[in-house]
Amino acid sequence: MKTSSIPDTSTTTVSEPVVATGNEPAVTESVVLLSGNEAIARGAVEAGVLVAVGYPGTPSTEILESIADRNDIDVRWSPNEKVALDVALGASLGGVRALATMKHVGLNVAADTFMTAAYTGVGAGLVIVSADDPGMHSSQNEQDNRAYARMAGVPMLEPSNSAEAKQCTVLAFEISEEFDTPVLIRTTTRVSHNRGIVELGTRAEHPVKGFAPDPAKYVMVPGYARGRRPVLLDRLRRLADRSEVSPLTVESGVGSEFGVVTSGIAYHYVREVLPEARILKLGMTYPLPIERIRAFSESVGRLFVVEELDPIMENDIKAAGIAAEGKSFFPQIGELSPDVVRRGFVAAGVLIDQPGTHPDPAPPTVARPPLMCPGCPHTPPFLALKRLGAVVTGDIGCYTLAALSPLAAMDTCLAMGSSIGMAVGMAASGGAGKPVVATIGDSTFMHGGIQGLADAVYSQANITVIILDNGTTAMTGGQEHPGTGVTLQGATTTAVDLVGLCTALGVTHIKVVDPYDLAATYNAIEAATAHVGPAVVITNRPCVEAPMKVRDRPYAVISDACTACQACMAAGCPSIIWSDETYEGRRKVIIDSATCTGCTLCAQLCPPLAIVPVPLIASPVEVAGV
Amino acid sequence: MSDNTSGLVLAGVGGQGVVMASMIVADALVRAGHDVKQSEVHGMAQRGGSVFSHIRWGPQVDSPLVPVGTASVLASFEWAEAIRWVPYVRVGGVVIADVRTIVPPGACADRRSWTTRYPEIDPSLLLDRRLKARLIDAAATATALGNVRAANSVILGSVAAFVDVEQSHWEASIERLVPRGTVDVNLAAFRAGLEVAEAPTPAPAPEHRGFSGPHQIDIRQEWCKGCDICSRVCPEYCLEVGSDASLNVSNPDACTGCRLCELLCPDFAISISAPRQTAHVGAFNEPGEIEDESD
Structure with missing residues (x-):
C-alpha cells in the first residue's frame, strides 16, 4: 500500500508487534489512518517520549488527547504554554525525552522560555510543536511561526502529511539530542487536521538519563549566557550542513523551464496543480539547505517559491543571491488551496487558464456563523x-x-x-x-x-x-x-x-x-x-457539553399565549426559531425540543409566560406543535 | 490536476456527525486499497456552524482539499449546506441532499419582512447546475427502521451507491466505528440508504406579510415617572431612561410593535400605533447582517 514518497527513516520497523492506543482508526494492524496531530503523537510514542505537555488550542489540541490514555507517558495540561514549555524543558534536563504542544499564538506565551532554551540546549530530546492556523479558522491572528525558528536559532521541521508528521517527530528527537538543541515542528491546520495513511512502528525505550548539573549551561546569568551565544551560532552552522543532506528533502519532476521550492501542505497543492513539474520539497526549513536550493535553481530557468503566509523562504533564498519569484503570484494572506495555487501559476504564465473550468457560484444561502450552544451558561x-x-x-x-x-x-x-x-x-x-x-x-x-x-x-x-x-x-x-x-x-x-x-x-x-x-x-x-x-x-454553571452533556427537561412555547414580542430571541439561542404562525403580523416562535437543554433562560425572558416545560407525560414530538 | 484522484465532500451543521461519517468513508476507502486523505476543520465551526469534510482517494493523493468543481459526490446532511457546497461538484456529479433544515437564529433576524433568510427546498437550485441531485429524508428512513440516530448511515448508504467500493468494506468500517450497541441498526440504515426513496419536495412556506416602516411610539411625559420597566422589557432596546428620569425613544426605527412597553406601563404613559401593512420588502441578505462565512 502506498503511503508516502519519502523513505521511512525511523529507527523502527513495521513488522514488529504494534502497540496501538485504541484511539486510532486501525484499518489493518500496522497501517492506520491518522490525523497529522495523531501522527505527531504517534511519533512521540515511537521516539520514547516520557513527558508530553501543552495547553489546548486549535489546531494542536488532539496531539496530547490522542495519547492521554497511555500509562507509559506522563501526558498533562499546563495552565499555559509557557509553563508547559518550562515543564518540558525541566523534564528534558532531568534526562527524559519531552514534547511540548501548542497553537501558534501559544508560542508567543512560551517565547520567553523558547528564546533562552536555544542557549541552554537540552538534556534528553526536547521537541516543541507549533500548530499554525493560516486562514484563522479558529484564531485571532495568522502569524507565521516559522519566524520564531529564525529569531531563536532553533532548527525547524515542517511535515506535509500524516506519514511525514510521524517521521518528522522521530527525526526531531534525534536532531535535538545530536545537536543539543530544542527542535520546533511547525504544522498548519490542514496538516494537523488531515487524516492520511501512516505505518506504525514500535516504541523505542529511552530510559531516564538523570540530571547532569552544569551551571554554565543551565544558569543563564549574563556571564554564562555570553558563553552560550557562540555555542548557539556554531550549532546553527552545523545544522545548516545537516539540512543540506536532510532525508526530508525530496526532488521530483522533469523539465528545466521552471522549478518550485516548497514545503508543508503547499507541496501537495503544487503537485496537485503541476504533477510533472520540477519540485524541490523541503522538510527541514530552518536552517534552509541553501546550497541544495542554489544547485536546483541553476538547473531550471525560473525558480518559484510557494509557501503559505509570509515570504520567509523566499526572502532567505533571495538573500543568498538566488533569483526567485513567490509572493508576486501567491497570496500572503490566508490559506493556499489547489485553486489558489493554480491561479498563481496562471498569473505567472506557467499554466494556461482553461475557460469553462470555473463553476458558477453557489446560489444564495443562509450565513451560518458559530453560535453559543443552547443552554450555554455564558x-x-x-x-x-x-x-x-x-x-x-x-x-x-x-x-x-x-x-x-x-x-x-x-x-x-x-x-x-x-x-x-x-x-x-x-x-x-x-x-x-x-x-x-x-x-x-x-x-x-x-x-x-x-x-x-x-x-x-x-x-x-x-x-x-x-x-x-x-x-x-x-x-x-x-x-x-x-x-x-x-x-x-x-x-x-x-x-x-x-x-x-x-x-x-x-x-x-x-x-x-x-x-x-x-x-x-x-x-x-x-x-x-x-x-x-x-x-x-x-x-458557576457547568458547560452543557463537557465534561458531561447537560440535558434537562426541554421547554416548549404555548402558541396561543405567544405574543411574538421576540424577547426570547434576544438570547440568540439556536433552539428557538420562528414559527409559521403570526401574531399581529409578527412571527411567533417555536423551540426545538431535540436540542433544548431546559436551561429556562427563555422562559425567564418571556413576558406573557408562554414558555413552559414540556409535560412529562407527552412525547416531545406532540408538544412541539402546541 | 491528477485525473485519477476522486473527491467527495460531506457537509452539515456542527453536531450532526459529519466528522464521524467521513471517518467511516475514509476507512472504507483504505480497506478498498486506495491512498486516502481526509480533511476537516475543528474548532469554532463545531459551535452550530457549517461543518464539512473533504475526502480524496486514488493511487496516490496529493491535496487533501477537493479543488472547486471536481467532487464526484457531495453529500449534505442539511439543505442549506448542500446549496453552500454545490460549487465543489463537477459537471455531471452527484448531490445527495437531506431535506432536513436547521435554521440558524441569525436567519430569523429581519423584523421588517419577517421572512427567514433560508433557501427554499427547490431542487432546481441544484439541477440547474448540470448534475444529478437526489433529495432524501434520512431521518424518516432511519425512524422507520427504529432509530432516528442512524440517519447518518442512511446518508452513507446513499453515498455508497455512487462510490466504487465493495459493500463488505463499507460494512466493516461501520461495524468498527459506530458506537457499540448500534451496529445492527446502522447496518440496516446503510443498506436502506443504498436504495432510499426520493424525498417528496415540501410545499413552499407561506409568504409572510410584514410592515413597511417602524411603529409610532408616543410617550406622555407628564404621566411617566421614569420607573424603567418599559426600557428593561423592550426586546429591541428602543427606549432609554435618562439620568433625569425622562423616557426617551433612543432607537425608533427598531420598534416592531410588540407593545410590551405599552402593556406593562403602570401609568399608561406609552402608546404604540402600527404603520400601514404592506407586502414584505426584505432583501435576502441585508447589509449589516453578519456575513461570517465560516467553514
Missing part, C-alpha cells in the same frame, strides 16, 4: 451586560461569540488574559463613559488572567471582572485545567479555588452567582459595577 451574563450598557473587554473562549448578533455585547478581544489588563487601562483612561467590565473564562483566567487581576488590585482599578466558570476549557472541546480538579489522564487532583484565589489577591467584592438565574445575575453584575475598586463576579 449567555445570561452578556444579556445583563447589554442591558447595563457596559464597556466589555472580552477574552478568548466560547463567550467571545457574544460579540456577534444578537448579543453583540463585547467590545474587545485580543489575546489570552488580555481582558483584565485592558479593562484596567480602559478605566485608567477615563474615556469609557460607562462601567468597565472584563469577561474571562475559567481556563483563560488560569492561563493569563491572574496577573491582570493582581494589577487591578494593585492599582485599585474601578472595574468589574466576570469569571465565567463553566468548569472546562470549552472552546477547544472540553479540556481539564487547574481549576477542574481533574488531570488530562483522568486522575483526581486539588482544584484551584477561584474565590480563595481572588480573596488572596486582595479583591474585597466577590459574588458567586448562578447564571441560570437571570435576575440574580443582572443584580450581581449591577452591584459589582457600582462597587468602587475592583470587583469580581463568578458565574
Whole structure:
C-alpha cells in the first residue's frame, strides 16, 4: 500500500508487534489512518517520549488527547504554554525525552522560555510543536511561526502529511539530542487536521538519563549566557550542513523551464496543480539547505517559491543571491488551496487558464456563523451586560461569540488574559463613559488572567471582572485545567479555588452567582459595577457539553399565549426559531425540543409566560406543535 | 490536476456527525486499497456552524482539499449546506441532499419582512447546475427502521451507491466505528440508504406579510415617572431612561410593535400605533447582517 514518497527513516520497523492506543482508526494492524496531530503523537510514542505537555488550542489540541490514555507517558495540561514549555524543558534536563504542544499564538506565551532554551540546549530530546492556523479558522491572528525558528536559532521541521508528521517527530528527537538543541515542528491546520495513511512502528525505550548539573549551561546569568551565544551560532552552522543532506528533502519532476521550492501542505497543492513539474520539497526549513536550493535553481530557468503566509523562504533564498519569484503570484494572506495555487501559476504564465473550468457560484444561502450552544451558561451574563450598557473587554473562549448578533455585547478581544489588563487601562483612561467590565473564562483566567487581576488590585482599578466558570476549557472541546480538579489522564487532583484565589489577591467584592438565574445575575453584575475598586463576579454553571452533556427537561412555547414580542430571541439561542404562525403580523416562535437543554433562560425572558416545560407525560414530538 | 484522484465532500451543521461519517468513508476507502486523505476543520465551526469534510482517494493523493468543481459526490446532511457546497461538484456529479433544515437564529433576524433568510427546498437550485441531485429524508428512513440516530448511515448508504467500493468494506468500517450497541441498526440504515426513496419536495412556506416602516411610539411625559420597566422589557432596546428620569425613544426605527412597553406601563404613559401593512420588502441578505462565512 502506498503511503508516502519519502523513505521511512525511523529507527523502527513495521513488522514488529504494534502497540496501538485504541484511539486510532486501525484499518489493518500496522497501517492506520491518522490525523497529522495523531501522527505527531504517534511519533512521540515511537521516539520514547516520557513527558508530553501543552495547553489546548486549535489546531494542536488532539496531539496530547490522542495519547492521554497511555500509562507509559506522563501526558498533562499546563495552565499555559509557557509553563508547559518550562515543564518540558525541566523534564528534558532531568534526562527524559519531552514534547511540548501548542497553537501558534501559544508560542508567543512560551517565547520567553523558547528564546533562552536555544542557549541552554537540552538534556534528553526536547521537541516543541507549533500548530499554525493560516486562514484563522479558529484564531485571532495568522502569524507565521516559522519566524520564531529564525529569531531563536532553533532548527525547524515542517511535515506535509500524516506519514511525514510521524517521521518528522522521530527525526526531531534525534536532531535535538545530536545537536543539543530544542527542535520546533511547525504544522498548519490542514496538516494537523488531515487524516492520511501512516505505518506504525514500535516504541523505542529511552530510559531516564538523570540530571547532569552544569551551571554554565543551565544558569543563564549574563556571564554564562555570553558563553552560550557562540555555542548557539556554531550549532546553527552545523545544522545548516545537516539540512543540506536532510532525508526530508525530496526532488521530483522533469523539465528545466521552471522549478518550485516548497514545503508543508503547499507541496501537495503544487503537485496537485503541476504533477510533472520540477519540485524541490523541503522538510527541514530552518536552517534552509541553501546550497541544495542554489544547485536546483541553476538547473531550471525560473525558480518559484510557494509557501503559505509570509515570504520567509523566499526572502532567505533571495538573500543568498538566488533569483526567485513567490509572493508576486501567491497570496500572503490566508490559506493556499489547489485553486489558489493554480491561479498563481496562471498569473505567472506557467499554466494556461482553461475557460469553462470555473463553476458558477453557489446560489444564495443562509450565513451560518458559530453560535453559543443552547443552554450555554455564558449567555445570561452578556444579556445583563447589554442591558447595563457596559464597556466589555472580552477574552478568548466560547463567550467571545457574544460579540456577534444578537448579543453583540463585547467590545474587545485580543489575546489570552488580555481582558483584565485592558479593562484596567480602559478605566485608567477615563474615556469609557460607562462601567468597565472584563469577561474571562475559567481556563483563560488560569492561563493569563491572574496577573491582570493582581494589577487591578494593585492599582485599585474601578472595574468589574466576570469569571465565567463553566468548569472546562470549552472552546477547544472540553479540556481539564487547574481549576477542574481533574488531570488530562483522568486522575483526581486539588482544584484551584477561584474565590480563595481572588480573596488572596486582595479583591474585597466577590459574588458567586448562578447564571441560570437571570435576575440574580443582572443584580450581581449591577452591584459589582457600582462597587468602587475592583470587583469580581463568578458565574458557576457547568458547560452543557463537557465534561458531561447537560440535558434537562426541554421547554416548549404555548402558541396561543405567544405574543411574538421576540424577547426570547434576544438570547440568540439556536433552539428557538420562528414559527409559521403570526401574531399581529409578527412571527411567533417555536423551540426545538431535540436540542433544548431546559436551561429556562427563555422562559425567564418571556413576558406573557408562554414558555413552559414540556409535560412529562407527552412525547416531545406532540408538544412541539402546541 | 491528477485525473485519477476522486473527491467527495460531506457537509452539515456542527453536531450532526459529519466528522464521524467521513471517518467511516475514509476507512472504507483504505480497506478498498486506495491512498486516502481526509480533511476537516475543528474548532469554532463545531459551535452550530457549517461543518464539512473533504475526502480524496486514488493511487496516490496529493491535496487533501477537493479543488472547486471536481467532487464526484457531495453529500449534505442539511439543505442549506448542500446549496453552500454545490460549487465543489463537477459537471455531471452527484448531490445527495437531506431535506432536513436547521435554521440558524441569525436567519430569523429581519423584523421588517419577517421572512427567514433560508433557501427554499427547490431542487432546481441544484439541477440547474448540470448534475444529478437526489433529495432524501434520512431521518424518516432511519425512524422507520427504529432509530432516528442512524440517519447518518442512511446518508452513507446513499453515498455508497455512487462510490466504487465493495459493500463488505463499507460494512466493516461501520461495524468498527459506530458506537457499540448500534451496529445492527446502522447496518440496516446503510443498506436502506443504498436504495432510499426520493424525498417528496415540501410545499413552499407561506409568504409572510410584514410592515413597511417602524411603529409610532408616543410617550406622555407628564404621566411617566421614569420607573424603567418599559426600557428593561423592550426586546429591541428602543427606549432609554435618562439620568433625569425622562423616557426617551433612543432607537425608533427598531420598534416592531410588540407593545410590551405599552402593556406593562403602570401609568399608561406609552402608546404604540402600527404603520400601514404592506407586502414584505426584505432583501435576502441585508447589509449589516453578519456575513461570517465560516467553514
